[in-house]
Amino acid sequence: MAFSTTQLQQTKVGCPYCGESIEVLIDASDADQQYIEDCQVCCRPIVFNVSLDVDDQLYVSVRSEDDAY
Numbered sequence: 842m843a844f845s846t847t848q849l850q851q852t853k854v855g856c857p858y859c860g861e862s863i864e865v866l867i868d869a870s871d872a873d874q875q876y877i878e879d880c881q882v883c884c885r886p887i888v889f890n891v892s893l894d895v896d897d898q899l900y901v902s903v904r905s906e907d908d909a910y
């Protein structure tokens with residue numbers, strides 16, 4: 842059971858809309874995923890891209906939903 846624990850990692854990102862730093866919980870088992878979460882400050886949808894770097898460190902990048910189109 843030692844390695845079955847879900848790894849939640851708290852990360853700070855800057856909102857692409859209002860520039861505020863917001864804290865998000867990233868599930869390490871969700872690496873290589875993209876999802877949308879509303880900004881806690883301006884309530885606009887932020888697109889999160891979660892990936893792992895070579896050291897198995899979570900890397901989170903954000904962009905505005907507008908950039909997707």
Ligand SMILES: [Zn+2]
Binds near residue numbers: 883
């Ligand atoms: Zn915002």
